[in-house]
Amino acid sequence: MQTQDLKVNAIAVRAVPYGESDMIVTLVGVDTGRVTATARGCLKRGAKLRYAAEPFNFGDYVLAGRNGRYIITECSQIDSFSGITADIDAYYAGCLILEALSKLSGEPSPETFMCALRALKALAYDNADANCALRDFLLGAICSEGNSLDFANCNSCRCKLTDAAYFSDSDGIVCQSCATTGVIPIDGDVRAFLAGEREDIPKVIKLRANILLLELVHNMIGIHISADYLTEQL
Ligand SMILES: [Zn+2]
Incomplete structure (x- = not known):
């Protein structure tokens, strides 16, 4: 043949x-x-x-x-995105992006692919903060898969979130008054980083934010991506 x-x-x-x-x-x-x-x-x-x-x-x-x-x-x-291998934080974020891209691409997903390219460019050439690039990729991938997460406003009452927030499968990101039982709590600093309101924060908070995003990818899309690259930096 x-x-x-x-x-x-x-x-x-x-x-x-x-x-x-x-x-x-x-x-x-x-x-x-x-x-x-x-x-x-x-x-x-x-x-x-x-x-x-x-x-x-x-x-x-x-x-x-x-x-x-x-x-x-x-x-x-x-x-070749060769610059990624020159910095250990960029390399860890890059490896995680490749793993996530692979797992999210059982079916073709051009938007997730473009999110990955953008993040790899930022890591290799723009000296981007590794955890910011990873956050942007994961939020983009979640959105490409048809989910959206707004960390700035409560998804139920639409109030502006100013501190901690909560996540549930049914309600998305909500404020304290709208939170029901069985929600995942999101502390104020992590929420502000994910909303893009604050980036000048300790690395440990950024790592915790990205670990949370991996948990939300699992919750919403049903795909498990190991957080080992992040947890070993805590
Ligand atoms: Zn609310």
């Missing part, structure tokens, strides 16, 4: 060695969602497509194969 080339504009999110010198690469394509492909011989010295199997590589990939079994035959690199 004839094989057909598949062209994918994609980010490499994961790569594991396979056999003597191959790598199995997980790609997330803007139009295809998650695709797995083999980079043959890419662990050999001087392998031409080594970069195509590096996590964070963004490019136009050409895959040969069919029925979900593909081999990477070409890759025209658009960006």
